[in-house]
Amino acid sequence: MRENLTDEALLFALQGSRTLGQQVASELGIRLAEHEEREFEDGEHKARPLQSVRDRDVYVLHALHSDPGHSVNDRLCRLLFFLACVKDAGAARVTAVVPYLGYARKDRRTQPRDPVTLRYLAQLFEAMGIDRLLVLEPHNPAAFDNAFRVPTERLGMHRLFVPELAPRIAAGHPVVVCSPDVGGVKRAVDFREALADALEREVEDAFFEKIRAAGELTLGRLVGDVQDATVVLVDDLIATGSTLTHAARSCREAGARQVLAVAAHGAFARGAEGNLGNEAFDRVLITDSIWPVKIDRNRLGGKFEIVSAAPLFAGAIARLHGG
Known part of the structure; x- marks a missing residue:
């Protein structure tokens, strides 16, 4: 409006x-x-x-x-x-x-x-x-x-992404909003509540425990049930995309039927294209808070979308x- x-x-x-x-x-x-x-x-x-x-x-x-x-x-x-x-x-x-x-x-x-x-x-x-x-x-x-x-x-980024995602989530399957780390759980909870309101049905929580040492992701354990679910991974930004890729793969291995990733900021660094092009992702959405986009969208096979924050x-x- x-x-x-x-x-x-x-x-x-x-x-x-x-x-x-x-x-x-x-x-x-x-x-x-x-x-x-x-x-x-x-x-x-x-x-x-x-x-x-x-x-x-x-x-x-x-x-x-x-x-x-x-x-x-x-x-x-x-x-x-x-x-x-x-x-x-x-x-x-x-x-x-x-x-x-x-x-x-x-x-x-x-x-x-x-x-x-x-x-x-x-x-x-x-x-x-x-x-x-x-x-x-x-x-x-x-x-x-x-x-x-x-x-x-x-x-909050949920005000942008929930209206985009809600129409794409099929009925009849569970929906889980997942944070790729413990620090982002509150953000994921806000997103889950908004998505549940939009879908008018229950949406579950999940998160990953992780340990970083010298900038390397060394351990991650999924807490929550994603079996046969549409999983929405929620993070504030994407740099290399390694954290989100780890989370997406783990969700797939745990039985997720669909993995969507959203992040407010595309602070892309070296390696992001390879990570985000991983087959574990169905869609990756960011905003235009960082412009121009520092990634070759053509290499991501059409799974990459930009939602305007304007x-x-x-x-x-x-x-x-x-x-």
Whole structure:
């Protein structure tokens, strides 16, 4: 459903995020606000709005992932500086809209003297004077909530994927929502509840116990019954895809009749194409929070789908603006 904003609201999308920004603006029935970004010979840059933001409700969209032209750090600096710029220019309220929040996975110490980078990231956003942060499916919701001292909004991926999956799930067979690790159980529970409501029938839970050592998956045990079931594997992001592939194979070995995988963020790394092309998967769905997609979709045999996050962000922005 198309949302509408009043004239007091402005939506900016920085370079590298304008494709999603244009889609969000279209859903809102507005045009992206005008701004300029300049590169200097010494590697520095400048970005500024080209229209007045004074006393306006301003939303700045930019995803924090790497792309061929910019590192995560470069994109982060550009976003931070622009947020501070519009605040200095008199904006009444500034909301950072971050589809993919880089560094969110480093939310605790796992070794002596480890950084807690998510907390440092929060301090940077707060120092820019923002009023609110809006993100899609952070890695650890509890850690995300605790890291920030400004209001935050978390958009759940189930709002995007459940409407896509529900019509495809055949009646007469059990349905199981499965987390590939213990840390994602709460995310899977939220997804299961939404899917059960959409299907108007019972949906079961399952999860995997796993141990990682030096980045390697060394052990995984399925907890739950997936015999003759449609299994929906739910994760926040896909990097190499090794965790999801391990989970999909294990579900097949345990008797699953169909395995669907969904993840909010396609943070694809080397090896992802080979893993996700595995015959254990029937479908793999992600959003466009990281764009362009860092994977050759043609090598995945048509089982790979992208669900746009634009309607979800547009709805959230409209509701925030409307109070």
